[in-house]
Amino acid sequence: MAILKVVGMTFTCRETIMLLFCIFISCLPFCSSVTRNDRPIIGVLAQEVRSPKPNQNSYIAASYVKFLESAGSRVVPVMINQTLEEYKTLFNSINGILYPGGAASLTSSGYARAAKIFYDLAIEANDRGDFFPVWGTCLGFEQLTVLTCGEKVLVNTNTSGVALHLEFTNETANSRLFRGFPPELMKELASEPLTENSHKWSLSMSTYNSNDELKNFYKVLSTNTDGKIKFVSTFEAHDYPFYGTQWHPEKNAFEWTKPYIPHSPSAIKTTFYTAEFFVNEARKNLHRFDSEEEEKGALIYNHSPVYTGGRGSFEQIYYF
Secondary structure: OOEEEEOOEEEEHHHHHHHHHHHHHHOOOOOOOOOOOOOOEEEEEOEEEEEEEOOEEEEEEHHHHHHHHOOOOEEEEEOOOOOHHHHHHHHOOOOOEEEOOOOOOOOOOHHHHHHHHHHHHHHHHHHOOOOOOEEEEOHHHHHHHHHHHOOOOOEEEEEEEEEEOOEEOOOOOOOOOOOOOOHHHHHHHHHOOOEEEEEEEEOEHHHHHHOHHHHHHEEEEEEEEOOOOEEEEEEEEOOOOEEEEOOEOOHHHHOOOOOOOOOOHHHHHHHHHHHHHHHHHHOOOOOOOOOHHHHHHHOHHHOOOEEOOOOOOOOEEEEO
C-alpha cells in the first residue's frame, strides 16, 4: 500500500486523496459566481403600435421594465422585425425574456415572430442544460399557448377590466413559482381580488384538459371564471423554466390609470414576489454580452419613457 509522510504524519493512498480533495475545496470561493449571476439582464419583447408615428413604430409599457428592475434586473428591449442572427446574438447575451401583455396578433405580428424565435431558442438551450427562463403575461401567456400547441385555441371571456382572487389547484403547493410566497400572501391571493385582468381571450380548462400538447407541457397552478367559463390563470411548464399569468402582476405597483387595478399592501407584495421569483430564475443563466460597450448600448437606459398623461392603459411607454 502506498504511504505518504508529511511533517511526521503518515497517510495511506485513500487518505491522501481525501486530503487533496479537502485542500481543493478549501481553495474555492465561499459563494461561487459560476453558479449565480448577480447582474441579470432580461429582455422585454416590444410590439407594434396600432397607429404608428415617426420613431414610434413599436412600444414597451414602462411598468414591465420597472417590474423587473424592482427585483434587481436590468432590461434590454427586444425589438421586432430583426433578423434571425440578430435574435440569436441577443439570446446569447441576455438571461431571460418576458413577453408582455398588449394587443398584437398571436400569429402574424412581429411580436409573434420574435416570440417564436426566442421560444425555440429557449427550448433548445434548456434541452442542452443551458437554463433560460421565459415569462408570459396576458398576451404573452396567450402567445405561449399558441407556441406550445401550434394553434390558437383560446375562447372569448368576459374578463376585460376586473380584479380577481386566484383559485389555486393541487399543483400550487409544489410549484416553483409560488413556493417562495409567504403563506399569508397565498391566503390573501386565494381570498382577495389582488390580480388585475385585462383580457378578452382565455385558455379554458376544458380546452386545456382536451389538448395533449398543453397538458403535457404545462401544469395549471390557478384558475378563474368569468361566471360561465373556467379558465387557466397561472401555469408553469413541467420540465422548462417557462411561466405564464393571464393576470398582470406588474400593474398593481406601477399602473394607476384604471380604477380596477388593486393597490393594497397585499397587491403590491404580489407584484414584488412575482418579480423576485422570475429575476431569481434569470440569475441561474450565465449568458453575457461580448463587451461592456455592447451591453451598455443594448440597455433600456438608452431610451426615455413617455408620460401618457393618464390616457390609455399605461402611465409611461417606451417607443421605438
